[in-house]
Amino acid sequence: MPAWLAFVLFALLFAAAGGWLSRRLLDSHIGWGRAMGTAFVVFVASVPVAWWSLRAADVVRDDGTLVVAGPVAAAFLLLTVGWVFALTVIAIVTLEFLWPSHRWRNPIAAVRDAFRRRDRARRYAQILAIASRHGLGAFQNRHGGTEELAHAIVAALNDAGVTFVKLGQVLSSREDVLPRELIDALSTLQMDSTPIPWDEARGAIEKELGRSVDEVFASIDETPMAAASVAQVHTATLLTGEDVVVKIQRPEARAQVTTDLDILERLAADAERRTDWARDYGASALVAEFARTLSAELDYRVEVANIELLRGAIAHTESMPLRIPAVYDELCTTRMIVQERIRGVPFGRLRGGEVPDEYAHAIVDGVVDAVYEQMAVRGVFHADLHAGNLILDEDGRVALIDFGAVGILERSMRRMLMPLMLGIASDDDVATTDVVLLLCGAGPDSVDQASLQRDIGVMLTRMRNVPADENVFRSLLDALRRHRIALPPQLLLVFRTLMSLEGSLRRMVPGYDMIGRALARAPHFARISVSASDLLISAQTRLALAVESIGRIPRRVENLTRGLENGTLSVRLRAFEDAGERTWIESLLGKITTTVIGVALLSIGIALVVASGGPMLTDDVPLYPFLGSIVGLGGLLLITRSLRSALRRRDPTR
Incomplete structure (x- = not known):
């Protein structure tokens, strides 16, 4: 065998063995190609030095013959190969530090990720163009005030599409964090959009039905009655004669939301790496929660479940019953809802004086009572009561539509909401402050309680003297923001819903004092929310738990004393109890x-x-x-x- 061929074969053998050993010694994240290639290059480069060292150690002569016995020569050769391997490992570590290698990826996953990167790049370009068009570019100087900036942000969010409009709507509920000017601007965000062509809408409907439109509907209006970024609504008549509305999701909505959420998650992660405020607020966790909520809104089966949940809550209310449209479950899918058509006038189209005053006051009072009972007593409420979602139907009843957002208030929170409302109604700043501190979990070391109580007292006094002009919930949130206190998200949703409802009701009765009505009815709902049987059952439950705990005390004391007597008493620390922490x-x-x-x-x-x-x-x-x-x-x-x-x-x- 020629010497050069033997050398190449030995170099390849060393490259294979050195690459495998290097990955075993370091970690498997190092690529096979890099490990073997580095081993081959280091071996070839080290041969002259290795040959010189063997000759200097009198192991071999210049002609390649051995000077010492076979075992000693083999030991020197193995040691030399070992040091060449060490040089290989050092070279690999250096390369990994300067240029980390990546695992071989699944070709299908690589192609899919390439398309995602293309979509992200295209979407990034669209977002930057929209921001620049509205004067929000990174290098543009704005000379206007906060109000102008807020309107520019809203315009940009409207143009950016469903994900960013939804994000703005979520942020509009964080009055405990954002300034009022920005909150007011974000509250104007609308989902109106240009309708998709009928052929495209028809194709989407038939895809969800799994059959032709003519097999289900006697007629369907090709012109949508409403169009938004996520979906559009068509009126139709079933073959059985019922008038319905068909809410169909835009075909491209889900793909755009997926790309936008991917962008938001990456931006949040990058912000947490670069800024303290993003880490403090948990930007990634907030985006993850927003993504979960938005993904649920895109699944119309969730909305159908919300309709039935709210229908059950309203069926048990003692106040004026609100009308909930019937749903045709057999025609509903994840991207389409078919429900009863409510004929009437949305509150957004009403103007003061169109409805007789006495009748109008009775209607709005009934709506306030119904919504308040849903929140404080039943714990389930419609969480998006803007003027377009409240309809005065042809029978004079108030109907609700669009159930994408339904709030749930657990009993423990409802028990705290009642004292809060009663404290506000009775102008008791001490009780109101105490309830707020309990709700927020704020301790004496984290807030100036005396200052907070004074701010709340001033707010209550102003509300009592100018009730119709002072929104108590907004003023309370302003006070909490000044003291850097955040309310629980469930309670924020309640306040946001009530503030939105107030604006809707004033479309029918200008200047209507919704807060005054709600506070006046607070004692009534406090009475009906707790019955004697509920109190008795709760007392029995707590007594049973107390008796059970007391009964276990002697056994625990006996175990403790036995451990002390036998010297087997041990204390377990919770630190590093988790398997991940121990690992x-x-x-x-x-x-x-x-x-x-x-x-x-x-x-x-x-x-x-x-x-x-x-x-x-x-x-x-x-x-x-x-x-x-x-x-x-x-x-x-x-x-x-x-x-x-x-x-x-x-x-x-x-």
């Missing part, structure tokens, strides 16, 4: 141990080399330096492994 600790201890052992071996190896003693293996190399080279090689590999772990990126696949 992290074990990994950290392992890395520290590896580093310490590696440093010790390297130090011992250097000491043996410097000692230069022991029997002579060759004419120039004693035993101790030879052993020192072996020990030092092991220490160097361990230190390199620890260094790789310390320098490794958080997620090499990203």
Whole structure:
């Protein structure tokens, strides 16, 4: 066999073995190609140095013949190969630090991610163009005030589409965080959009039905009665004669939302890496919750479930019953809802004086009572009561539509809502402050309670003297924001719903004092929310739990004393109780141990080399330096492994 061919074959063998050992020693995230390629290059580059060292150690002559016996020569050759392998490992670690490798990816996943990157890039360009068009570019100077900036943000969000409109609507409920000017502007966000062509809408409807439109509907209006960024609504008549509305989701809505949510998640993660405020507010968690909520809104089966949930709550109310449209479950899918058509006039089209005053006051009072009872007593309420979702039907009843947002208030929160409303109604600033602190979980060290109580007292006094002009919930949120206190999200949704309802009711009765009506009715709903039977059952439950706990005390005391007597008493700490935490600790201890052992071996190896003693293996190399080279090689590999772990990126696949 020619010498050059033997050399190439040995180099390839070393590359394969060195690559495999390197990945085992370091970690499997290192690519096979990089590991083997680096091993091959290092081997070829190290051959002259290795040959020189073997000749200097009197192991081989210039012509390649051995000077020493076979076992000694084999030991020197293995040691030389070991140091070449160590150089390979060091080279790989250096390359990984400068240019991390990536795993081989599934071709299908790679193609799919390429399309996603293309969609993200296209969407980024659209968003930047929209922002620039409305004067929100990163390098544009704005000379207007906060109000002008707020209107520019709203215009840009409207143009950006469904995801950003929904995001703006969510932010419009955070009056405890954002300034009022921006909240007022965000509250004007609308979902109106240009309708999609009828052929496209018909195709989407038939896809959801799984059959032709003519097989289900006797007629359907090709011109939508409403169009939004997510869906559009067509009126229709079933073959059985019922008048219905068909809410069909736009075909491209879900794809656009998916791309936008991907962008928002990446922006939130980047913001948390770069800024303190994003980490403090938990930007990634907020975006994740927003994504979950928006994804649920795109699943119309959730909206159908909301309709039935609210229908059940309204059926048990003692106040004026609100009308809920019937739903045709067999025709509803994740992207389409078919429900009863409500004929009437939306509150948004009413003007003061169109409805006789006495009748109008009776209607709005009944709506307030019904909504308040749903919130405070039943715990289920329509959470988007703007003027377009309230309809005065042909029979003079008030109907609700659009059930994408339904709030649920658990009993523990309802029990706190009642004292809050009663405290506000009775102008009791002390009780109101105490309830607010309990709701927010704010302790004495986190808030100036005296200052907060004074602000709440001033707010209540102003409300009592100018009730119709002072929105108590908005004023309360302003006070909490000044003191850096955040209400629970459920209660924020209640306040937002009531503020939206107030504007809707004033379309029918200008200047209507909804807050005054709600506060006046608070004692009544406080009475009906707690019955004697409920109190008795609750007392029995708590008494049973107390008796059970008391009954276990003697056994616990006996176990404690027995442990003390036998010397077997132990205390378990919750720190590092989780399996993930224990794994992290074990990994950290392992890395520290590896580093310490590696440093010790390297130090011992250097000491043996410097000692230069022991029997002579060759004419120039004693035993101790030879052993020192072996020990030092092991220490160097361990230190390199620890260094790789310390320098490794958080997620090499990203």
